[in-house]
Amino acid sequence: MMVTTGLLRKTLSAAMAVLFISSAALSNGVSAYTHSGGMHSESQILSAARNVDKQIQPWVDAKNDVIARADSYANEPTSAVSNFNVPGYYQDTAGHQAASSALQVDVNAAYTNAVAYRITGNTAYADKAKAYLNAWAFNNQDVSGFDGTLVMTYAGVGLIHTAELLRNYAGWGGKAQFEIWLQNVYLSKAANLIKDNSNNWGDWGNYGAISAYYYLDDTVNVNNEITRLRNKIDTSIASDGSMPHETARGDMGIWYTYFALAPITAAAHIAKEATGTNLFTWTSPSGKTLKSALDYLLYYVQNPSQWPHYANPMVPSATNKWPNNLFEAMSNYYNDPAYAAYAAQKRPLVVIGHHYAWAMPTLMKGGMTLLDENFNTMTAGTAPQGWTINNSANSSATVVNTPSTTNRSLRITDTNTAGASFAQYNIPVQQGVVEVEWKQMHNSLFSYAKFGVKSGGTYAAELFTTSAGLVYRNAAGTDVLVQALSANTWYTVKLVMNPQTDTADIYVNGQPKAANAPFRTAVSSFNQVEFAGGWGSTGTIFIDDVKVSN
Known part of the structure; x- marks a missing residue:
């Protein structure tokens, strides 16, 4: 049965x-x-x-x-x-x-x-x-x-x-x-x-x-x-x-x-x-x-x-x-x-x-909770422990005292129009439904700050910023608006990822924004979350309270 x-x-x-x-x-x-x-x-x-x-x-x-x-x-x-x-x-x-x-x-x-x-x-x-x-x-x-x-x-x-x-x-x-x-x-x-x-x-x-x-x-x-x-x-x-x-x-x-x-x-x-x-x-x-x-x-x-x-x-x-x-x-x-x-x-x-x-x-x-990171125990001004950081010239990913010295976050800064800073966290390979959640904020909206869940080097879920706000890119390469964004405002984004159907349910601040959104690329498992600065544009994005559970 x-x-x-x-x-x-x-x-x-x-x-x-x-x-x-x-x-x-x-x-x-x-x-x-x-x-x-x-x-x-x-x-x-x-x-x-x-x-x-x-x-x-x-x-x-x-x-x-x-x-x-x-x-x-x-x-x-x-x-x-x-x-x-x-x-x-x-x-x-x-x-x-x-x-x-x-x-x-x-x-x-x-x-x-x-x-x-x-x-x-x-x-x-x-x-x-x-x-x-x-x-x-x-x-x-x-x-x-x-x-x-x-x-x-x-x-x-x-x-x-x-x-x-x-x-x-x-x-x-x-x-x-x-x-x-x-x-x-x-x-x-x-x-x-x-x-x-x-x-x-x-x-x-x-x-x-x-x-x-x-x-x-x-x-x-x-x-x-x-x-x-x-x-x-x-x-x-x-x-x-x-x-x-x-x-x-x-x-x-x-x-x-x-x-x-x-x-x-x-x-x-x-x-x-x-x-x-x-x-x-x-x-x-x-x-x-x-x-x-x-x-x-x-x-x-x-x-x-x-x-x-x-x-x-x-x-x-x-x-x-x-x-x-x-x-x-x-x-x-x-x-x-x-x-x-x-x-x-x-x-x-x-x-x-x-x-x-x-x-x-x-x-x-x-x-199980595979990741629950608020960055509060890390030293401000340093790269986040346990994460893989790849910085192009004039880009960085460091822990900062934002919003405060007791409530830190990860800041990704990119002043290089030809590169970006990538912050990646590897999790054990997951073949079942996975929930990924994070908070994000920007001081001034800029394009191509990227957020994703990957299998190896392949994006399953790919979200990023544009002049209109936060979008996800589907299997056809079409960008679908998820949420308009305001400067200096924290947004909580949650993805419920299903590798069986190659789709994700997307929530912002607890509200459903997209159901069964097609993956960027079909995958059979997940093993990484990634945040990045704007490739081709410049700006700063803050990331906090990153959670991954299965």
């Missing part, structure tokens, strides 16, 4: 209501964080639903995959047990797998049905998901066995994500009992017992704990887990990007490196959602970074014959989708084409059945 426009409106309206409820709760001191949240924010869910509604790939294929899996559990009974007892995998493989499956099958069913509910709005999926949540919340009281704590942590975290997706569903009456189970079983008898381990057990414990504490709105313990995560990044990653505790695992070293990085990066994602802490770009006190570990894994999973730790290491089979799922998720955080290219080999990526970090990264790839 495809998501219709009417259903999308229903999903959008419901999500906006959820955001209102969450904000109201926060103001009343009830909720510390936005819910749904954690691994799957409301903006992420809205982004997925929008991309599916607009028939954009690979979201459509990913949605169909998830729906098919959810439907396959329509008649699947719950398998919750009072004592989740799992023997060690290397001591009793068959016993381990049999005991683990009770939880893993239920988490599969719960998680896929919860996502299906949030994408389609069909409450039958929500009711199926809640049955599994309630079964474990009301029946499971203990965790035991050599691997019980680990399996409960890495599989049970999927129940937390399910609960977040259903948190605002009025039909789920087991929320209070689920919180009791989180505290008394999941945290006390699983995640918290292993989160200080130095290997992947500790990584899963840390990720499970921060997921649970986010759900419980426990700000103190969320911050404690972020501190623990910082320490893990600093101590578990070597200077060359390897993870010694995992590379030492014989022929399974590549797998275990993935199995450690999946929860570490998922925990970093929740840390960013909870507090804005960005550990994806953080460098630890001893110089360690997540990026170095990811690069190490990507290189050797593609070049296993060069793996320096063990001859003939195990690598994913043709049907295994790890670590493609990890790099699908990371391609949203890092502007590294190699990540997206590796992920694309096996899309759509749905990795469920064992552990639950980055289980549905293709469908849920979105809802």
Whole structure:
């Protein structure tokens, strides 16, 4: 069943209501964080639903995959047990797998049905998901066995994500009992017992704990887990990007490196959602970074014959989708084409059945702020940090104290009729709908100050100033007036870019100005925003509050 426009409106309206409820709760001191949240924010869910509604790939294929899996559990009974007892995998493989499956099958069913509910709005999926949540919340009281704590942590975290997706569903009456189970079983008898381990057990414990504490709105313990995560990044990653505790695992070293990085990066994602802490770009006190570990894994999973730790290491089979799922998720955080290219080999990526970090990264790839720049923390008189600046003679792009010393902006000045200054910001490649917004002002209107969204060196959306005001140039090369402009006035311009239809909706100061405006050039993705001075004319333009989201 495809998501219709009417259903999308229903999903959008419901999500906006959820955001209102969450904000109201926060103001009343009830909720510390936005819910749904954690691994799957409301903006992420809205982004997925929008991309599916607009028939954009690979979201459509990913949605169909998830729906098919959810439907396959329509008649699947719950398998919750009072004592989740799992023997060690290397001591009793068959016993381990049999005991683990009770939880893993239920988490599969719960998680896929919860996502299906949030994408389609069909409450039958929500009711199926809640049955599994309630079964474990009301029946499971203990965790035991050599691997019980680990399996409960890495599989049970999927129940937390399910609960977040259903948190605002009025039909789920087991929320209070689920919180009791989180505290008394999941945290006390699983995640918290292993989160200080130095290997992947500790990584899963840390990720499970921060997921649970986010759900419980426990700000103190969320911050404690972020501190623990910082320490893990600093101590578990070597200077060359390897993870010694995992590379030492014989022929399974590549797998275990993935199995450690999946929860570490998922925990970093929740840390960013909870507090804005960005550990994806953080460098630890001893110089360690997540990026170095990811690069190490990507290189050797593609070049296993060069793996320096063990001859003939195990690598994913043709049907295994790890670590493609990890790099699908990371391609949203890092502007590294190699990540997206590796992920694309096996899309759509749905990795469920064992552990639950980055289980549905293709469908849920979105809802992130890729750029939010107000220039206020930058030094006036310097080029903006993180931007690529190309200046012709007698042109410049610098941060200035406009409107004030506490509210800075980017000034692009061009006194060269044969050149211009270009300010460009690169984002990870985006194949879905992207929103780009900025504020602009000029002291005196001049022609060909340019604003655009690009794919490589090609303009998808191209807007610029003329004597009449702000125009966009369409596929036929025709300039269409969008907005008359007055000097010394700030205008907020927003583009909603759709690569499936090669069109953009254009807004100025929140008012729609053009719907389905044709791209200047058809493209399949975007990776850059650009602002430039007047080529062929001279003048000054100010840019501020640049935002890009997917």
